Amino acid sequence: MRAIEITKPGAPDVLKSCVRPMPVLKEGEVLIKVHAAGVNRPDVIQRLGQYPVPPGASDLPGLEVAGEIIDGDVAGSEFKIGDMVCALVQGGGYAEYCSAPLRQCLPVPAGLTAVEAASLPETFFTVWSNVFDRARLSGRDTLLVQGGTSGIGVTAIQMAKAMGHTVFATAGSDDKCRACEGLGADRAINYRTEDFVAAVKAETDGKGVDVVLDMVGGEYIPREIDCLADDGRLSLIALLGGAKATIDLGQVLRRRLTITGSTLRPRSIAFKADIAANLRKHVWPLIEAGAIKPVIFKVFPLEQAAEAHALMEASTHIGKIMLQVVEGNDEAS
Numbered sequence: 524m525r526a527i528e529i530t531k532p533g534a535p536d537v538l539k540s541c542v543r544p545m546p547v548l549k550e551g552e553v554l555i556k557v558h559a560a561g562v563n564r565p566d567v568i569q570r571l572g573q574y575p576v577p578p579g580a581s582d583l584p585g586l587e588v589a590g591e592i593i594d595g596d597v598a599g600s601e602f603k604i605g606d607m608v609c610a611l612v613q614g615g616g617y618a619e620y621c622s623a624p625l626r627q628c629l630p631v632p633a634g635l636t637a638v639e640a641a642s643l644p645e646t647f648f649t650v651w652s653n654v655f656d657r658a659r660l661s662g663r664d665t666l667l668v669q670g671g672t673s674g675i676g677v678t679a680i681q682m683a684k685a686m687g688h689t690v691f692a693t694a695g696s697d698d699k700c701r702a703c704e705g706l707g708a709d710r711a712i713n714y715r716t717e718d719f720v721a722a723v724k725a726e727t728d729g730k731g732v733d734v735v736l737d738m739v740g741g742e743y744i745p746r747e748i749d750c751l752a753d754d755g756r757l758s759l760i761a762l763l764g765g766a767k768a769t770i771d772l773g774q775v776l777r778r779r780l781t782i783t784g785s786t787l788r789p790r791s792i793a794f795k796a797d798i799a800a801n802l803r804k805h806v807w808p809l810i811e812a813g814a815i816k817p818v819i820f821k822v823f824p825l826e827q828a829a830e831a832h833a834l835m836e837a838s839t840h841i842g843k844i845m846l847q848v849v850e851g852n853d854e855a856s
């Protein structure tokens with residue numbers, strides 16, 4: 524099969540087309556003929572040699588795909604051979620064929636194309652797990668999303684908004700801020716020209732937000748603690764701004780704050796299957812009703828994965844960057 528491999532750690536041009544053997548299915552897996560695959564920042568970090576591949580996973584990049592189930596044991600599931608699905612995978616998405624645990628597959632939401640469906644799994648699983656499970660966003664809780672126009676950010680804004688929460692977001696330009704508000708953020712803050720702590724305090728009558736979703740870390744952490752409400756929760760999913768921070772633990776004690784974090788990729792299939800079931804029940808209906816929409820910034824042919832990575836690293840995108848594997852076959856389901 525055709526695929527894209529990381530020939531050595533380095534710049535985007537280390538991504539090269541190659542021919543690889545077809546994936547060998549393990550128990551509980553199906554074989555997907557990939558129509559489209561998503562590009563995510565963790566793929567960039569893997570390409571740079573800073574994200575080790577979990578044991579047993581493909582060394583090919585790619586954490587999410589959409590396509591047709593062409594082999595595997597589907598007994599006892601809602602799927603049959605020939606169905607179009609989208610799936611969270613352990614790696615190997617940048618290829619013509621990819622294996623996926625059956626329990627990490629979800630149906631393509633009605634009305635979505637394969638490219639749109641392939642844009643969902645990585646960010647939707649991550650946001651559900653970190654915002655709704657770990658940080659317990661519920662009731663009338665308010666949310667601050669850092670990196671509002673990232674793939675993760677556009678998902679978090681829309682998912683929280685569709686569930687009735689007040690959402691604030693940060694982004695690095697006025698255009699990106701308008702995009703966040705277009706997706707439903709009640710107020711977007713350009714962090715280059717405005718202090719997000721002061722802005723969040725002003726928007727919440729000095730109370731602060733109940734949950735922060737952060738991918739920056741570093742010197743953002745003490746500032747995020749400042750803009751959390753009492754009993755607030757900070758959920759950390761990446762360290763784009765650094766892994767070290769000095770914080771006032773007195774605030775954690777006095778105001779009963781929770782600081783948590785996680786990485787999705789090494790978690791078990793059972794853990795991811797639980798998230799898949801929650802997404803199917805609580806989020807897929809919102810997508811099918813149009814309350815949450817895929818946000819596709821640009822689609823590249825599979826062979827142009829290097830260009831897709833360069834675009835992601837330029838950080839001018841709003842939403843998702845995608846790879847199309849099967850051309851001319853992207854009708855909405």
Ligand SMILES: NC(=O)c1ccc[n+]([C@@H]2O[C@H](COP(=O)([O-])OP(=O)(O)OC[C@H]3O[C@@H](n4cnc5c(N)ncnc54)[C@H](OP(=O)(O)O)[C@@H]3O)[C@@H](O)[C@H]2O)c1
Pocket residue numbers: 562563564565568645646649670671672673674675676693694695696699738739759760761762763764785786787788835838839840842
């Ligand atoms: N823990 C997990 O399980 C998990 C799973 C998936 C993704 N992630 C992480 O979540 C983050 C977002 O992923 P994604 O695929 O949505 O990425 P993405 O679309 O490339 O978005 C990253 C955004 O972060 C903002 N940013 C802020 N500070 C930055 C910095 N120092 N360097 C680079 N960008 C910075 C940029 O927007 P501005 O221009 O507005 O600054 C950029 O657009 C990544 O760090 C990724 O590794 C974690």
